[in-house]
Amino acid sequence: MAELIKVSAQSRSTAVAGAIAGVMREHGYAEIQAIGASAINQAIKAITIARGYLEQDNMDLAVVPSFTEVDIEGNERTALRLAVYKRPANLTPPPISMNGSGHPQMV
Amino acid sequence: MAELIKVSAQSRSTAVAGAIAGVMREHGYAEIQAIGASAINQAIKAITIARGYLEQDNMDLAVVPSFTEVDIEGNERTALRLAVYKRPANLTPPPISMNGSGHPQMV
Numbered sequence: 001m002a003e004l005i006k007v008s009a010q011s012r013s014t015a016v017a018g019a020i021a022g023v024m025r026e027h028g029y030a031e032i033q034a035i036g037a038s039a040i041n042q043a044i045k046a047i048t049i050a051r052g053y054l055e056q057d058n059m060d061l062a063v064v065p066s067f068t069e070v071d072i073e074g075n076e077r078t079a080l081r082l083a084v085y086k087r088p089a090n091l092t093p094p095p096i097s098m099n100g101s102g103h104p105q106m107v
Numbered sequence: 108m109a110e111l112i113k114v115s116a117q118s119r120s121t122a123v124a125g126a127i128a129g130v131m132r133e134h135g136y137a138e139i140q141a142i143g144a145s146a147i148n149q150a151i152k153a154i155t156i157a158r159g160y161l162e163q164d165n166m167d168l169a170v171v172p173s174f175t176e177v178d179i180e181g182n183e184r185t186a187l188r189l190a191v192y193k194r195p196a197n198l199t200p201p202p203i204s205m206n207g208s209g210h211p212q213m214v
Contacts, residue, residue: 041144048172065155
């Protein structure tokens with residue numbers, strides 16, 4: 001299993017982004033853990049920045065989030081776990097339909 | 108293009124999760140926009156909850172985050188845009204290697 005990157009509210013997004021890019025280049029997979037709104041925000045921003053860093057490597061990223069229970073000094077807390085994958089070529093929006101609600105209308 | 112789901116700091120995660128699940132069932136693709144740490148946190152939690160809602164549909168989700176500039180009452184703000192896709196079957200962790208740094212060691 002790849003290293004777990006733990007992100008806190010004090011983490012700098014660009015530093016975390018560098019760590020994510022490094023782990024993705026080496027292992028092709030990374031896991032990030034964050035607890036609380038500020039840390040989760042930093043983690044998501046870091047993944048978004050890492051997408052830019054990895055453009056030069058012709059690598060894009062896709063994320064699958066999940067909840068996990070962790071023990072913090074004897075207290076059970078719910079953490080967000082972000083599994084980061086290489087974005088596969090088939091991960092694209094569906095073709096645009098010209099009818100149906102929410103789709104572009106012919107005018 | 109599918110509807111844009113706008114999430115605010117006041118949005119309830121479970122309500123947003125229901126909206127995401129509905130759009131994914133209908134269109135197979137959704138886009139979410141959030142500005143600020145609280146809204147981004149709500150959006151990510153909502154996607155995680157929606158994964159649970161869609162289990163009964165045998166659908167899983169994967170997310171690609173990006174930044175986008177939006178105009179809020181004449182001011183330019185950076186928003187987080189979350190593109191939500193059906194998770195393809197090939198989006199899985201790489202096979203575990205038994206050597207190399209960060210990998211399980213034989214003991």
